[in-house]
Amino acid sequence: MDTLMSLADGFHTALTFENLLLALLGTFLGTMMGALPGLGPSNGVAILIPLAFTLGLGATPSLILLTSVYYGAMYGGRISSILLNIPGDEPAMMTCLDGYPMAKKGLAGEALSLSGIASFVGAFIATWGLILLAPQLVKFALLFGPAEYFALFALAFATLGGVSSTNQAKSAFAAMLGLGLSVIGVDTQTGVPRLTFGEVHLYDGLDFLVAIVGLFALSEVFIFLEHRHGSATGAGHKVSVGRITPPWKMVKETTPTMLRSSLLGFVAGVLPGAGASLGSFISYSMEKKLVDRKNTFGTGDPRGVAAPEAGNNAAAGGALVPMLALGVPGSGTTAVLLAVLLSLNITPGPLLFQNNPDVVWGLIAALFIANFMLLAMNIPMVGIFTRVLMIPPRILMPIVAMVSFVGIYGISGSSFDLLVMIGFGVMGWLLRKLDVPLVPIILGTLLGNTMENNLRRAVTISNGDYWTLVGSPLAIGLWTVAIVGFILPLFLSRFVKARMHERGDDEGAISD
Amino acid sequence: MAFKLMRAAIAVAALTVATGASAQECIAPANPGGGWDFTCRQVGKTMQDLGLIDSTMQVVNLAGGGGGVAFAEVVNKRNDDDNLIVAASSATATRLAQGAYPGNSMDQVRWIGSIGADYGVIAVAADSDIQTLPELLDKIKADPNSVSVAGGSAVGGWDHLKVLIAADAYGIDDVRKVKYIAFDGGGEAVTQLLAGSVQAFTGDLSEAKGFVDSGDIRVIAVLAPERLDGEFSEFPTAKEQGVDAIGANWRGFYAPGGMSDEAYQAWVDKVGQLYASDEWKQVMAANGLAPLNLQGAEFESFVQNSVQQIQDISRQIGIIK
C-alpha cells in the first residue's frame, strides 16, 4: 500500500505541464537518436545533458527528460533494424534477425507496430519490477561475484551456436573475432597495452559503436554498390509495407513470448554488466530454443521480433535497479545517468529511496508516462517510418553512410575512428559474402572485456585456483545450463532432436 | 569531435548557431558523462552564472588514450590557443608520471589551477572484524594472499597506488605482494565488497559515501592530512593511526604551453574567483569534493610533486623502469 501511495506522490510530481512537455520532447528525440545508426541511448542521453543544464532544470525534470530519451532510444533502435537491416543501436541488433526478413516479405508495418507493442510490454513490466522488487533484486545481484559473471557470459556465448548460423564453425569464428577485438587496448587489470602496435588511438580499445556501424551500415552500402544493376534502381517504389497495426492474431500469438522475454530481459538488465544488449540477446536465443519448432526464427517470425524488443526494453528498466539502489551502472547509458544524478546532488545507493523519495518516485512515474507516450507516438508513426522504404536505395544508402560517419565523428571527434569504421565496413562485406554471422562479432566486442576481467578477478581472488570458477551453486547451475542446454545438443542434435525441445523447456524454468 | 553546449531549447535551436571563434573552449579528454566531462561542464556553467565568461563554455569531448589523445592534440596543434583549457585530474598526473602519454611530459602545458580534491579512503564491509588500518595492513603483512583489495582503477592506477602508498608507509617491504583486484569503477568495487568477494576497498570518499551512510561499509582510514569537515569528521585519518599516507584525487585544468602570459593569468584569476564563490562551494559539497585551493605557480609545483611521487612509487613497484 505504501508503495502505491508513494507512486501516487510520484505521479503528482511528474504530472505537471512542464514535465509532460519534457517527457514528450525526450521521447521524440530519443526515438530519433535511437533510429540513427551511430547514436545510441548512451550518447543520446549524454548529448542532452547540456540541454538539461542550460534550461536550468531541477533534479526531477532533468531525470524525466533524460530517462525519456533513454526509453525513447530503446524504442527507436528497432526502426532502422527492421527497415534497413542496420541496428540503430547495439541492443537492437537482434531485432534485425527477424525484423528485416519480415519487412522484405512486405510486413514492415506489422513488424514495426508489433515491436512497438513488445517494447511497451517489456518496459511496462520492467517498471513494475523496479517498483516492487528493487530491494530483493539488489540481494540477487549481490549473489553474482566475478566467477558467476564469467559463467553467465560463457552461457551467453554457448547459446550463440543455435542463434545465428547453420555453420557452427563460422559462428565460433565470428565470436572469437569479436572477443579478439575486445582485447585491443590498455589492459584494465594490469595497465599494459595489448595489441595496440604503439597506436595511441587504440589505447582505449575499439568502440563497439564503431564496430557495429561499420559492420552493419557500411557493409550494406557496399552490398548495394555491388548489386547496383540488379534490384537497386526502380524497384524501390513498389515496396509493400503492410498495414500499420498488427493483426490481432499476431499479437495474441506473440504474447507469451513477450511476457517471457520481458522477465528474462529484466533479470539480465538487473545484473550490472552488459545491460540491454545481453537482455535482448538472451531473450532471443532462449525464445528460439523454446518455441522455434519449425525453424522459422531468422526468416521473419513475428516472435523473433517481439522477443528481443521486449527483452531489451525490459533490460533497460532493469538496469535502473542497480543504478538507483547500488550506484552501480549496469550499462553505458546508466553510467551517464549516474553521472547526472551525482551532479544534481543526488547520491544513488542504498539510501536513495529514503533520502530522495520524491526523485525516485517522480522518476518511476515518468517512466510510466514516457512509456505510454512512446506507445502512442510509435504506433501511428509506423506509417511515416515505412516511407523510408519508398526512398530509392541509390539515394537512401549514401544518406545512411553519411549519417553513420557523422554519428561516430560527432561523438569521438576522431578521424581515426572513421578509418577503423571503414575497415569494419569492408570486413563486414567480406564476412557477409562468406556467410559468417555478424551478431557474434558484436556480442564478442561488447562482452569480451567484462568476461575476461571477471575471469581474472575470480582467479586472482582465489590465488590462481581455477576451480573457483565452479565454486558456487549459482556458477555450477549456469555452467550446467550452458553445457547441457546448448553445447551438448550441437554435437548430439542429429540423434536426439526430439529430446532437445523437452530439455529446452526445463532450462527456461531454471534460468528465470 | 564531440558536441558543444547548446544554450537554447531544441525548438529554437536553428536560431542559435554556435557562438563565434572567440568563445571559450574546454576540452574533456573523455566521452560525455565521465569525470572530466563534468569538470568542464560544471565549471563552464558556474563560470557563466558568475559572469566570469561572457558566452557559454563550449565543451568539446576528445576521447582516447586515457587523455593522451587530447594532450597530444593540445601540444601539437593548439599550442598557442588563448581560449582553451583542458580538464585534468590525478589520473592525468598518474599517466604522465608513468609515461603513458608517449612523448609528452607535464612541462609541455601550463597548469592553471585546482577546483577541489576527493580524498582517498580505505574501507571494509560493516561486518568485517578489521577495525583499523594497521589491523588490515598487519593482516596483509602476515599473509598477502588472504586479503583482496578492490578498487575502481587498473593495476598501477590511482586507486591501486593509494593502497600501495599506505602499505609502503606502514613498512611492508614488497608492496607488489598486496593483492589488488581492478574493477570498472568504484561502485562496482564497493558492490563486490558487499557481496563478500573481496575484503577491502580503496577508492574515493565520494564513491564510498552512500554506503557509509547506509551502514553497509566502514571507512577505516581517510588518506587526508587532517580530519575532514562536517559529517566526514568521524573518519580517522591514516596519519593519526601512524600510517603517514596521503592520497588526494584532485581535479583541475591545464592550458596550452604557448598560451600568452596575459591569457594564462586571466584563466588563473577566473579559476581563483570561481573557487572562492559560494556557488562553487555548493557544487563541491554536492559532489563530495574537499578543499584544494591552488592556482598558477603553486598548482604547477603541486602537480610536479605528485607526478614525482607517483613516479617514485611506480618505479619501486616496477610498473615503470
Added chain:
Amino acid sequence: MSDRIFGAVGLCLALFYGWATLQIQESFLSDAVGPKTFPLVIAVILGLASLVILLRPDPDPVWPSLARLAEILAAVVVMILYAEFLPVVGFLIATAFASAYLTWRLGTGPLQSVVVGVATSIGIYVIFKLVLGLSLASGPFGF
C-alpha cells in the same frame, strides 16, 4: 574454394594473433591469470574454427565481377579520403562531395547526384549540429 581460402586466412590470423599476444610486454605486477591467457585461448579457438572451415567448406558465394570489385574499392578510397579531409575542409563540403559521389555510383544522374549530395549534407548538418548540438568538423569557413 572461397571457404578454403577464408579458412587459411583465418588460420594465419589466429597465428598472427597468437604471436602478437606473446609480444605483450608484461609489467612486473601481474594478476594470477595475466594479460596473455585470455587472448591465447581466443587464438586457439579461432585457429580451430578456421581449420574446420578450411576442411569442411560451404558452397561458394557469388563473387562480383572485377568491375564491381573496383567499384567497391573506389568507394572505400572515397570514404578514406572523406575521413582524412573532413577536419581539413569542414563538414559541409566534405560530406556533399562524398555523398554526391556515392549517389552517382549507385546509379543516379550526375546533376541529380550533386543536388542530392548537397541536400544530404545540409540536412545532416541541420539535424546533427543545429538540433542535436553535436560539434561537427568546422573547416576554414566555419562549417
